[in-house]
Amino acid sequence: MSATVSTAMQHGLQSCERCALLSRPAAGEHDGRCPRCGEELTFRKHESLQRTWAFVIGAAICYIPANILPVLTTTTAAGSDSDTILQGVILLWSPTGWPLSLIVLVASIMIPSAKIIALVYLLVTVQRGSTANNGQRVRMYRVVEFIGRWSMVDVFVDAFTAALVQLQPLMSVAPAPGLFFFAAVVVLTMLAVESFDPRLIWDSLDAKEVRHV
Amino acid sequence: MFNRPFADTSLLACPQCDLLQRLPHLAPGASARCPRCDEELWRPREDSLNRTLALSVAAVALFALANSTPMLGLNAVGRAASTTVFGGAAQLWQDGQEVVAALVLFSAVIAPALQIGFMLAIVLGAHRARPSRWVGTLLRYHPTARTWSMIEVMMLGVLVALIKIAELATVIPGIALFALGALVFVLAAMQANFDPHEVWHRIEWADTNARHTEW
Ligand SMILES: [Zn+2]
Numbered sequence: 001m002s003a004t005v006s007t008a009m010q011h012g013l014q015s016c017e018r019c020a021l022l023s024r025p026a027a028g029e030h031d032g033r034c035p036r037c038g039e040e041l042t043f044r045k046h047e048s049l050q051r052t053w054a055f056v057i058g059a060a061i062c063y064i065p066a067n068i069l070p071v072l073t074t075t076t077a078a079g080s081d082s083d084t085i086l087q088g089v090i091l092l093w094s095p096t097g098w099p100l101s102l103i104v105l106v107a108s109i110m111i112p113s114a115k116i117i118a119l120v121y122l123l124v125t126v127q128r129g130s131t132a133n134n135g136q137r138v139r140m141y142r143v144v145e146f147i148g149r150w151s152m153v154d155v156f157v158d159a160f161t162a163a164l165v166q167l168q169p170l171m172s173v174a175p176a177p178g179l180f181f182f183a184a185v186v187v188l189t190m191l192a193v194e195s196f197d198p199r200l201i202w203d204s205l206d207a208k209e210v211r212h213v
Numbered sequence: 214m215f216n217r218p219f220a221d222t223s224l225l226a227c228p229q230c231d232l233l234q235r236l237p238h239l240a241p242g243a244s245a246r247c248p249r250c251d252e253e254l255w256r257p258r259e260d261s262l263n264r265t266l267a268l269s270v271a272a273v274a275l276f277a278l279a280n281s282t283p284m285l286g287l288n289a290v291g292r293a294a295s296t297t298v299f300g301g302a303a304q305l306w307q308d309g310q311e312v313v314a315a316l317v318l319f320s321a322v323i324a325p326a327l328q329i330g331f332m333l334a335i336v337l338g339a340h341r342a343r344p345s346r347w348v349g350t351l352l353r354y355h356p357t358a359r360t361w362s363m364i365e366v367m368m369l370g371v372l373v374a375l376i377k378i379a380e381l382a383t384v385i386p387g388i389a390l391f392a393l394g395a396l397v398f399v400l401a402a403m404q405a406n407f408d409p410h411e412v413w414h415r416i417e418w419a420d421t422n423a424r425h426t427e428w
Pocket residue numbers: 227228229230231232247248249250251252
């Protein structure tokens with residue numbers, strides 16, 4: 001990368017996150033607003049790292065009960081039976097059902113854990129001022145941003161299963177406490193992605209280049 | 214307090230890496246990408262407003278159908294049950310999962326309604342010669358509604374639930390399920406045809422003085 005690259009921040013310009021208009025902050029202690037759309041402007045998202053850390057830690061904590069506690073309780077004449085997400089995946093695994101089982105496994109177990117690990121990696125590298133693999137880290141951020149919503153699949157599966165299987169007294173299905181923590185993991189990781197500012201990945205590189213010029 | 218706009222509007226900063234660059238003039242179908250981080254900066258769409266309008270009207274119709282008719286029915290041992298999208302959230306609420314019920318209701322009904330409603334209002338508002346400021350306000354919040362609108366995820370969840378339950382009982386897909394399937398594609402097309410840059414260029418500014426003084 002050539003040393004001539006420059007960012008809006010280096011020119012004292014703020015780029016509006018909502019409408020992309022460039023503007024120069026007016027003097028004053030308060031943050032200004034975008035003259036075109038009225039959005040509050042800052043050079044970088046407010047306390048991006050702290051907020052992202054808070055959401056990621058919250059998600060990591062909720063991830064434990066989300067996987068240990070049952071998410072569904074099935075009641076039949078023979079008694080009631082509670083399943084965790086992983087048990088649900090195993091139950092679905094059959095010669096015909098394995099693609100669905102795989103969908104739930106990927107969406108509910110692999111994606112949330114991969115998201116938490118990826119976000120921690122991004123946070124740590126940004127805080128250490130790393131300038132390596134910037135392109136890779138930006139791609140990682142985009143993948144995390146794109147796939148996050150798909151973790152909600154199991155929440156919908158459980159909601160509609162419980163809504164439909166109401167054949168009292170023969171059989172009924174009800175949501176169990178683990179579902180709350182699982183939904184919390186999805187929401188917290190989505191909020192973490194939203195509060196992370198990908199421009200921070202490039203800031204250490206820009207700082208380094210300025211020193212070399 | 215408003216910032217002072219930068220006079221040269223062909224200059225733009227990459228939203229992902231803040232690199233300052235000049236946007237080339239593009240023909241519809243072409244796209245501009247950031248040379249540093251490969252983010253897509255702009256892709257002009259042909260006849261964007263009219264196409265988005267047509268697709269968002271179709272989305273309103275499909276959304277209404279999807280939420281007013283049963284989605285899944287079930288037949289087992291001479292008993293029948295059926296549920297709507299709203300019914301899924303209502304059952305969670307009854308079973309004491311109020312927070313999850315609210316999340317399901319929000320991501321499957323409220324956020325999609327906002328996504329479609331905002332888009333319809335934006336394109337209708339932008340069709341006028343001098344789009345007013347509320348169009349900009351809706352456009353500002355549209356990406357947030359889009360983020361939390363999860364029709365396509367719900368569709369996958371419903372299909373998994375359907376096949377899961379099919380082992381226990383006969384499941385009858387309802388009209389809403391087909392409406393939702395079509396809605397997934399219509400929403401994707403609606404988003405793909407929409408060009409926010411075009412609307413931003415036409416909109417009445419929040420700071421009414423800025424345009425006259427700086428330009
Ligand atoms: Zn970029």
